[in-house]
Amino acid sequence: MAFRLDIPPLEPGVAAEWQCYAAKPKDMRAIHLPEERVEDWQRRAVDKLQELLLKMRSLQVYLDICAQCGACADKCQFYLGTGDPNNMPVQRANLLRKVYRYYFTPVGRLFGRAAGAEPLTEEVLREWYTYFYQCSECRRCSAFCPYGIDTAEITIAAREIMASIGVATKYVTEVVAKVYETGNNLGIPPLAWKDNCEFLEEELYEETGQRIRLPVDEEGAEVLLVPPSADNFANTDTMIGYAKMFHAAGISWTTSTYCNEAGNFGLFLNYRNLKQVNKRILDAARMLRVKKVVWGECGHAWRAGIAFTDTMNGPMDFLEVPYPIHICEFTWDLLRRGAFRIDKSANDDLLVTYHDPCNVARAGQLLEEPRAILRATCNRFVEMPADTIRERTYCCGAGGGLLTDEIMEVRMAGGKPRAEAVRYVGANYVATPCAICKAQLPEVMKHWRVEVDGEVVRVGGVHDLLGRALIL
Ligand code: SF4
Ligand code: SF4
Known part of the structure; x- marks a missing residue:
């Protein structure tokens, strides 16, 4: 049977209460940020947005050219896991786009909501804080956008603006x-x-x-x-x-x-x-x-x-x-180049699959080398379905600063596509060269009960398996 992920029914606002804890003043001070939200936060946030628009042409292009075609809508693991429309990449980006339109486009200023424009209010800031911290900046959506719009860049800009007015997460x-x-x-x-x-x-x-x-x-x-x-x-x-x-x-x-x-x-x-x-x-x-x-x-x-x-x-x-x-x-x-002697049979107890961390694969273009190491050190290696690996890999659900327990519902929802892909191939070991994936995926495997012979699937690094197979 071909691998298929179900598209969830729309559940507006279902993830609205899942928020990261707010930063502590002492940490904000230590990292050169305002200790708490500044008094004139609206004006300063809009000024910061203007500064970013001038510095980064790509940001303005992304905010201007989206055709609202929806090709990215079902590509985000956090939408697939929660069903909350604000976790669709297009809708997430619209949270910043509507403010951009209101302050920086004549049509937005004139026609307001009718033109998809809104001022930066307390409620809008709350949406930003919630949903830009339910995006792992993984860039999966950008791989499917016909215009190459990178919603991660929009999330990065929104977090930069929030940080500048004293709004950031504790973690x-x-x-x-x-x-x-x-x-x-x-x-x-x-x-x-x-x-x-x-x-x-x-x-x-x-x-x-x-x-x-x-x-x-x-x-x-x-x-x-x-x-x-x-x-x-x-x-x-x-x-x-x-x-x-x-x-x-x-x-x-x-x-x-x-x-x-x-x-x-x-x-x-x-x-x-x-x-x-x-x-x-x-x-x-x-x-x-x-x-x-x-x-x-x-x-x-x-x-x-x-x-x-x-x-x-x-x-x-x-x-x-x-x-x-x-x-x-x-x-x-x-x-x-033959520098090592390898005994692949040392890993014969494992059926290994490879999880491409978003930032290693999509952002770092490191696709072949980890696989080559695994093939050289393991007899039993299996790839997950093509739509879930390489440039199309799903986030583990905790990248981008989301590896924090108060948003466990978001993390588990975001990890579901990866869990289902592992279940589909029946591997008992997921190799991945990323410390965040290694912290998150064991929880995901447990939560979604991805098991082989009654044992929860194990997660570890690429060099763990090299270490087992090296003859010293
Ligand atoms: S960057 Fe990743 S987490 Fe953020 S909206 Fe796109 S697919 Fe979702
Ligand atoms: S796929 Fe690209 S153009 Fe279409 S809605 Fe998403 S971001 Fe906008």
């Missing part, structure tokens, strides 16, 4: 504040980072009988690895996979306690913080005098890395080409 602002304080999203202090690396070294010794290192702050190493910090605490099999890979290839590497985070929640908030968080990676590379920076298994980190590093904080020409480079590109290059 996103807390994470950015932790990066400035500790160097990573989880708030792990340097000593704890080092301790955990030593702990994993001991585990590796017990498993392999070899001294495989997880070096920290080693000046002059060839490679600086910037992983998502979750790899050193939650997804430790991924971290172990990296360590085994570098060890087997004989390449010196290090992590940095100044910047042990590839993730960049500035991407989900505003450009100033995006730039400042991103800069830390190059600063760490200069401090440690490395030749290469390798981005670990993190989706939005790679999007921020590949799309913004050179333009915001470059040039990167103090590093060896190619740059920036993702760990899957790095590892695949070594694998195809």
Whole structure:
């Protein structure tokens, strides 16, 4: 039977109450934003919109050219999961478009609602806060729009405007504040980072009988690895996979306690913080005098890395080409050149499928390398239906700063298409190079009861499977 996802009946307002908690003043202060909503917020928001329209021609084009054709309407996982029309990409974008029309187009000013225009009121701001934080900035809709309109860019603009008037979410602002304080999203202090690396070294010794290192702050190493910090605490099999890979290839590497985070929640908030968080990676590379920076298994980190590093904080020409480079590109290059001995049968207990993280695939154009690593390390690999992978991949349901428990209904609704695609192919392991997908998808599999032989489907990284198959 062909794979098919049902289009839900329209349920206006069903997701209207599912809101992220508001940011705390101390976090807003730490990340250079107003501690609370400013008094003259309407005027300042409209001024900010004007500034963005002048800076980013694409934004005005997207707001002007939408034909309201509806081709994107059923392409968003959050609409498919909730049925709320404000989660249709076109309708989500209209939340900003109506304000743009009211203040910046003569027809909107003259004819108001009849021309799809509305002033920025308390109610409109509430809609923005709700629905622009039910968009994971995944860009799936843009792959289906005949005009190439990127609703994620519209969400990014709306969040930038809200941040400028002191409106943001607790989760996103807390994470950015932790990066400035500790160097990573989880708030792990340097000593704890080092301790955990030593702990994993001991585990590796017990498993392999070899001294495989997880070096920290080693000046002059060839490679600086910037992983998502979750790899050193939650997804430790991924971290172990990296360590085994570098060890087997004989390449010196290090992590940095100044910047042990590839993730960049500035991407989900505003450009100033995006730039400042991103800069830390190059600063760490200069401090440690490395030749290469390798981005670990993190989706939005790679999007921020590949799309913004050179333009915001470059040039990167103090590093060896190619740059920036993702760990899957790095590892695949070594694998195809025969740098490793592999025992694929080590993964024979798994039927593996691959979930393309939106930011790795659609925004980062990394489609083949992770698959090539999986095919080289697993005998049993199966692809999910074509409409759910590669450029058409569905978001896990928690990207874009949505991985927070108070909007669990939104997250589970958004994860449903991926859950059904995994169920359809019957895999018992989902490999994905993204820390957010690795945190979200186990919950999704449990919630939607995606099971094989009574066991909930497992989720892990690409390097977890390489680590199992490497002969050391
Ligand atoms: S960017 Fe993704 S989450 Fe946002 S509207 Fe488009 S499909 Fe939905
Ligand atoms: S597919 Fe493009 S043009 Fe059509 S409604 Fe969606 S954003 Fe507008």
